[in-house]
Amino acid sequence: MKNLLVVSNLHVYFETPAGLVRANNGLNLHLEEGCNLGIMGESGCGKTVLVYTLLGLQQPGKIITGSILFSGRELVNLPEAELNHIRGRQIALIPQNQSTALNPLLKVGEQIGEVCVNLNRPDIRLEGARRLLSDLGLGDIHSVEHILKSYPHQLSGGMRQRVLTAMALLSEPDLLVADEPTTALDANTRTTTLNILKEASKRTSLLVISHDLPALKTLCPKLGVMYAGRIVEYGDTLSLMSNPLHPYSRLLMKCQQAGDYLDIPLTGFESRDLLGDNEGCSFAPFCPQATGICFKELPLEVCLDNSRVVCHLYTQSGMKLC
Numbered sequence: 260m261k262n263l264l265v266v267s268n269l270h271v272y273f274e275t276p277a278g279l280v281r282a283n284n285g286l287n288l289h290l291e292e293g294c295n296l297g298i299m300g301e302s303g304c305g306k307t308v309l310v311y312t313l314l315g316l317q318q319p320g321k322i323i324t325g326s327i328l329f330s331g332r333e334l335v336n337l338p339e340a341e342l343n344h345i346r347g348r349q350i351a352l353i354p355q356n357q358s359t360a361l362n363p364l365l366k367v368g369e370q371i372g373e374v375c376v377n378l379n380r381p382d383i384r385l386e387g388a389r390r391l392l393s394d395l396g397l398g399d400i401h402s403v404e405h406i407l408k409s410y411p412h413q414l415s416g417g418m419r420q421r422v423l424t425a426m427a428l429l430s431e432p433d434l435l436v437a438d439e440p441t442t443a444l445d446a447n448t449r450t451t452t453l454n455i456l457k458e459a460s461k462r463t464s465l466l467v468i469s470h471d472l473p474a475l476k477t478l479c480p481k482l483g484v485m486y487a488g489r490i491v492e493y494g495d496t497l498s499l500m501s502n503p504l505h506p507y508s509r510l511l512m513k514c515q516q517a518g519d520y521l522d523i524p525l526t527g528f529e530s531r532d533l534l535g536d537n538e539g540c541s542f543a544p545f546c547p548q549a550t551g552i553c554f555k556e557l558p559l560e561v562c563l564d565n566s567r568v569v570c571h572l573y574t575q576s577g578m579k580l581c
């Protein structure tokens with residue numbers, strides 16, 4: 260299948276008073292057209308930085324090198340005017356926090372109208388939004404009308420999620436990025452959100468960032484595990500879950516089985532660890548299988564059947580480099 264997104268050796272650094280924060284540090288990933296990809300990793304490993312970099316929304320003070328090919332087009336260093344054309348149109352975002360993502364002072368219908376104007380698509384206007392909202396699980400047209408005339412605070416979490424998803428889908432994007440779509444939701448809203456995203460994935464490819472492994476299992480056939488600014492393992496979601504290869508992935512899966520929540524750092528890894536220019540593997544200090552080389556040399560990516568893993572355990576065994 261053709262790749263929609265190929266990220267190669269992406270570095271996103273921030274200059275801060277404490278030093279250089281290496282938030283994405285040699286990150287590789289690819290997403291095939293029509294195939295959803297999930298990314299999981301504990302808090303602070305650089306997931307949201309990746310999302311904002313894909314959308315060209317990083318703040319001043321950052322240094323970005325590497326390559327982001329989207330539909331064959333290089334996004335790194337693309338002029339703002341051209342990025343503007345891609346952002347929100349070909350790549351859309353459902354932001355992390357649905358309760359603050361909508362303007363509390365404007366009715367939902369007005370906000371959707373604004374999106375249409377920004378997209379320069381007056382043709383889709385509210386008619387398209389009505390259809391989308393109804394396709395996203397509001398079969399009853401009166402409910403749709405009710406939503407359009409409501410202020411965000413008058414809606415339930417599930418309804419706000421439908422509105423945000425409908426707004427993101429209005430431009431018929433090729434890629435929809437959802438940053439932590441189920442975090443901090445009650446069980447009902449979480450189920451609704453998963454159904455909405457499933458419906459959305461009939462129209463577009465999804466990149467889902469989440470701590471919620473069961474949600475990723477439901478939505479994404481492919482999974483990337485992220486640690487300290489890198490994807491350390493990539494593969495089929497089901498096989499990665501049942502047979503993780505990277506020692507960090509093994510730890511993640513074990514914690515999930517035990518029901519631990521990944522907002523709590525599970526390795527003792529802290530943001531300040533992104534400050535050092537590690538010679539070796541960032542996970543080595545926490546890795547039960549680390550050997551001398553892990554502290555000295557950065558492991559290269561190794562390709563196994565359907566997966567990729569960045570770990571000396573596999574480079575040492577003579578497996579094929581990607």
Ligand SMILES: Nc1ncnc2c1ncn2[C@@H]1O[C@H](COP(=O)(O)OP(=O)(O)OP(=O)(O)O)[C@@H](O)[C@H]1O
Pocket residue numbers: 273274275280282300301302303304305306307308309318530533
């Ligand atoms: N503009 C910035 N300037 C300096 N450091 C930044 C900036 N943006 C992000 N960072 C740092 O980059 C690191 C990664 O942050 P990021 O928000 O991507 O984490 P995350 O994986 O999304 O975590 P969470 O799961 O908690 O959302 C953090 O240490 C953060 O403090």
Ligand code: NI
Pocket residue numbers: 306307308438439
């Ligand atoms: Ni985040």
